Amino acid sequence: xxxxxxxxxxxITWAWAFLAIPVIFYVVIRFYPTGNAMLISFQEWNLLGDxxxxxxANYAKLWNDPVFWQVFRNTFVYLLLGTPISLVLSFFVAxxxxxxxxxxxxxxxxxxxxxxxxxxxMAWVWRWLYQPVPIGLFNNTLAEFGIPQIDFLRSxxxxxxxxxxxxxxxxxxxxxxxxxxxLRAIPQSYYEAAHIDGVSKWTVLFEITxxxxxxxxxxxxxFSSIGFLRIFDQVYNMTTNDPxxxxxSTKPMVLMIYQSAFTDFExxxxxxxxxxxxVILLLVSLLQLYLLRDR
Amino acid sequence: MAAFDGVQASSESVFERRVTRRKASLAQSMSxxxxxxxxxxxxxxxxxxxxxxxxxxxEIYDVSLIPEEPHLENYTFVLEDGxxxxxxxxxxxxxxxxxxxxxxxxxxxxxxxxxxxFPGRYVVFIAILSTLMIPTEMLVIPWYLMxxxxxxxxxxxxxxxxxxxxxxGTFLMKQFFETVPDDFIEAARVDGQNELQIWWSVAMPLxxxxxxxLAIFVFLGNWTAFIWPLIVTNSWEMYTxxxxxxxxxxxxxxxxxxxxxGAAISTIPTLIVFLIFQRFIIRGVVMAGLKG
Numbered sequence: 324x325x326x327x328x329x330x331x332x333x334x335i336t337w338a339w340a341f342l343a344i345p346v347i348f349y350v351v352i353r354f355y356p357t358g359n360a361m362l363i364s365f366q367e368w369n370l371l372g373d374x375x376x377x378x379x380a381n382y383a384k385l386w387n388d389p390v391f392w393q394v395f396r397n398t399f400v401y402l403l404l405g406t407p408i409s410l411v412l413s414f415f416v417a418x419x420x421x422x423x424x425x426x427x428x429x430x431x432x433x434x435x436x437x438x439x440x441x442x443x444x445m446a447w448v449w450r451w452l453y454q455p456v457p458i459g460l461f462n463n464t465l466a467e468f469g470i471p472q473i474d475f476l477r478s479x480x481x482x483x484x485x486x487x488x489x490x491x492x493x494x495x496x497x498x499x500x501x502x503x504x505x506l507r508a509i510p511q512s513y514y515e516a517a518h519i520d521g522v523s524k525w526t527v528l529f530e531i532t533x534x535x536x537x538x539x540x541x542x543x544x545x546f547s548s549i550g551f552l553r554i555f556d557q558v559y560n561m562t563t564n565d566p567x568x569x570x571x572s573t574k575p576m577v578l579m580i581y582q583s584a585f586t587d588f589e590x591x592x593x594x595x596x597x598x599x600x601x602v603i604l605l606l607v608s609l610l611q612l613y614l615l616r617d618r
Numbered sequence: 619m620a621a622f623d624g625v626q627a628s629s630e631s632v633f634e635r636r637v638t639r640r641k642a643s644l645a646q647s648m649s650x651x652x653x654x655x656x657x658x659x660x661x662x663x664x665x666x667x668x669x670x671x672x673x674x675x676x677e678i679y680d681v682s683l684i685p686e687e688p689h690l691e692n693y694t695f696v697l698e699d700g701x702x703x704x705x706x707x708x709x710x711x712x713x714x715x716x717x718x719x720x721x722x723x724x725x726x727x728x729x730x731x732x733x734x735x736f737p738g739r740y741v742v743f744i745a746i747l748s749t750l751m752i753p754t755e756m757l758v759i760p761w762y763l764m765x766x767x768x769x770x771x772x773x774x775x776x777x778x779x780x781x782x783x784x785x786x787g788t789f790l791m792k793q794f795f796e797t798v799p800d801d802f803i804e805a806a807r808v809d810g811q812n813e814l815q816i817w818w819s820v821a822m823p824l825x826x827x828x829x830x831x832l833a834i835f836v837f838l839g840n841w842t843a844f845i846w847p848l849i850v851t852n853s854w855e856m857y858t859x860x861x862x863x864x865x866x867x868x869x870x871x872x873x874x875x876x877x878x879x880g881a882a883i884s885t886i887p888t889l890i891v892f893l894i895f896q897r898f899i900i901r902g903v904v905m906a907g908l909k910g
Contacts, residue, residue, distance in 0.1 A: 337813040338734040342742060345727045348783050353749045363759060369761060416656065419649040426654070432896060433657030436664060438903075439892045441842035443860035446880035447668045447867045451874050457679045458874060460666060461908030464681060492660070497903060504904045542907075556860075557842045563868045577755050577845070585849055586757050597756040604753050 363594035370588045373452070381595035391596075393571050394579045401487055401575060405551040409491045409498060410543060416495070417502030431499070438496035441509060442489075446560035448474065449489040453561075476561060479572040486573050494550065498543050501506050505539030506532070538615065545611040549604060553577055575601050630882060644708045658688055663807040664885070671879040678874050692879040701854055702883055705862035709884075712847075712858060713840040719782040720836045721829055727783070728791030729817050749785045758849055765850055775860065776850045781840060787832050794828035795821060831902030842886060 328336065368374040385391050391450055408442050410553065416434060425431065437445070452460045452473035475485040517527045533540070553587025555577040559566055566582065576596060584593035672688040680686075696702050731743050734854055761780055762771075770776035798821050806816045822829070847858040852864065863884050867877045892899055 334734055334813075335736040338730050339728040341726050341734075341813075341817075345723055345746075346742065346781055348723075349746060349749060350762075352780055352782075353752060353757070354745075356757040356764070358751050359760040359763070360756050399668075416653060419653055422646070423650055423653065425650060428896075429656045429783045431652055431900070432893075433661050433675070435900065436661050436889065436892070439838065440664065441844075441860050441888070442887045443842070443864050444667075444884045445663065445846050447863070447877050447881050448663050449669075451877065452663060452666070454874075460681060467681070489663075492663070500900055500903055501673065504908060519707055539705070554680040555755075555756060558665045559844075559848075559865055560867070563864070580758075581845065581849075584762075590759060590763075594759055597753075597759065599757045601753055604688070605751055609750055 345520050360597055362596050363591055364598050366591045366594075368590045370590055375443055377591070381591045385595055385599065390571055390574075391579065393601075394567075394574050394576055397483060397573060398485060398575045399572075401490075402548055402551040404484065405491055405554075406544060406547050409494055409547055410540070411499035412491070413495050413543075414502055417442050417499045417506060418528075420499065421506045423508045431503075433500050435496035437493045440493060441558050442493060442556035445489050445493060446557045449485075449557075450561045452506055462471060477569060478567050482562070482569060482573045486557050486561050487551075487554075490551065490554055494547060494600060498547065501543055502536070502539060509535045541614045545607060548607050552600070552604060552607070555581070642868045667878045667881050667885070670875055671882045673875055675873065675875055693874050696876060696879045696883065700864070701857075701862060702714070702859075704855060705857050705859045706883070708774065708777075708857065709841055709859040712774060716778050716781050716835045716840045717833050720784060721833055722788030723783045723797075724832060725791040725822065725825070725829065727788045728793075729795050729821055731788075731797040732792045733800070733821070740800070746788055748784050750789075750821050754780070754809065754846065758846060761846070762849055770819065772852050772856045774856070777847050777856070778840070780846060781836075781843075784836070787836065791825065791828060794825040798824045808820060827902070828905065830898065831906045832900055833905050834902050838888060856860075874890055 325336070363374075364380060365373045367377045369382070381501060420427065420430060420434075451458070454462065455474070456462045456466050456472060459475075461475070463473060463497070474481060476482050513535070514527065514529050522530075530552060552575075554575050558573055558575055558578055559580045559581075562568050562573060577600070579592050580596045580600070583589045583596060632836045654658065665683065668683060671685050671687040671692050672685070672690070673680075674689070674691075677686055727746070731746075757780065765771045765779075791824045802824070803816055811820070815908055834898045839858060842860060843858070844860045846863070847861045848864070851857050851861060854865070857865070866880050869877045870880075
């Protein structure tokens with residue numbers, strides 16, 4: 324039977340034979356759950372009882388929930404602090420590291436190591452560093468210099484930046500490596516031309532290097548934005564005694580979703596939150612496509 | 619341009635050139651020192667984690683980096699507890715199987731989309747591409763319900779089924795198969811090899827660096843994965859290392875030397891792998907980051 328097929332028909336047969344299992348996987352594990360999540364967002368369901376259709380009530384509840392707005396705000400604070408800080412830091416390191424020959428590999432390794440760690444393990448390490456005297460390293464160091472203690476994780480204003488720090492720290496290595504690859508890709512002749520014209524270092528940086536790095540910057544901005552919008556591991560582990568606390572001041576959207584679904588068992592309400600998160604992430608991705616298409 | 623450069627250079631006085639060079643080298647050593655100390659500061663949390671895991675309980679209040687008498691008691695204690703050993707095995711099994719699955723299926727799909735022309739190709743391509751936009755967090759509730767109805771809760775399969783294939787890996791591999799010349803594949807067809815043999819023994823060896831990059835990303839991602847294993851497991855025997863560590867650390871609370879030991883156990887394996895394959899991993903990360 325197979326032998327009688329034409330070459331083209333054989334090709335088609337092979338292609339679909341190769342794709343059969345993956346297509347089933349993507350339909351069952353990706354597309355069906357996506358639709359399912361949207362469906363559940365219109366239902367009220369506590370996992371045990373019956374499902375009841377309640378239309379947009381979950382979304383209305385979300386709109387009127389002050390905790391949700393607090394969480395929404397927190398999520399964007401993570402994003403709006405985390406992305407610029409990590410991009411500026413990693414660009415600074417990459418820009419200078421690119422020009423360094425002596426121990427280049429070793430220094431690069433130092434910055435890259437945190438990327439290879441697990442967020443959970445590092446959340447606990449940082450949580451320990453943040454402890455009050457006599458345990459935490461940061462406060463012990465401050466005490467040695469006679470500087471007043473800083474209440475990191477128990478203060479509603481300091482806790483969020485304190486949790487953000489290890490997230491930024493762990494991502495730096497990746498961003499530095501990508502920035503350096505971007506810097507290497509800029510043709511040397513641009514710099515030579517600028518040198519001949521006697522252009523200052525700062526002009527070279529702002530008129531040549533940064534504009535030519537645009538695709539890299541856009542990619543890293545979106546990549547890290549999505550990361551910060553989905554922050555969870557660090558927050559959960561650094562506030563296990565009161566997840567997202569104190570007073571919800573550190574709670575991001577993913578943690579609220581987790582609690583609604585798996586602590587309160589309000590499946591419909593949690594699903595509605597995931598749909599909102601999905602829309603936000605979609606907008607960020609579309610923004611990337613738009614920015615990259617521009618040129 | 620080279621000639622012009624020469625003219626320009628010779629018009630500078632020797633003195634001026636020496637001054638600029640000295641300024642440049644001063645700036646260079648300044649930025650070198652800043653980067654070096656910044657780098658040392660960056661690894662400090664990891665170094666302190668390891669140092670504290672080698673300390674006795676009364677020493678953890680001490681800021682000093684080097685333990686008075688380094689010992690491995692904490693490791694013996696944590697490992698004798700037995701749970702960590704099981705979590706380690708769970709993580710290793712799950713990360714390994716997921717990695718193998720991704721290396722096979724992502725490359726098979728990437729290869730098919732790249733090298734075959736067939737009706738429905740574009741639809742499949744767009745469909746898989748669109749799943750990149752769907753965040754895991756949106757899928758965890760349906761996955762949980764699915765696991766519940768099929769009895770996958772609290773099993774290895776339940777932990778790993780969502781990650782067996784990834785759109786990211788598929789596109790990474792598709793990009794790399796573009797670099798494999800069609801002539802090679804044609805030649806193998808003329809030799810009478812079937813398509814499966816061609817994919818496995820002709821195309822796959824040519825994209826080994828990409829396969830390695832994919833394997834590193836998938837393994838690391840699954841080794842450190844937290845939210846889904848946290849949701850799908852409920853008995854400690856099934857925990858992965860991050861979930862186990864999280865609960866263990868919460869119990870140990872004030873025994874920070876034990877918490878640091880647990881953190882070190884889950885971090886040191888990936889650090890060792892990194893230190894051995896450093897160049898290779900960094901190249902892989904760049905490849906995956908730029909092409910994926």
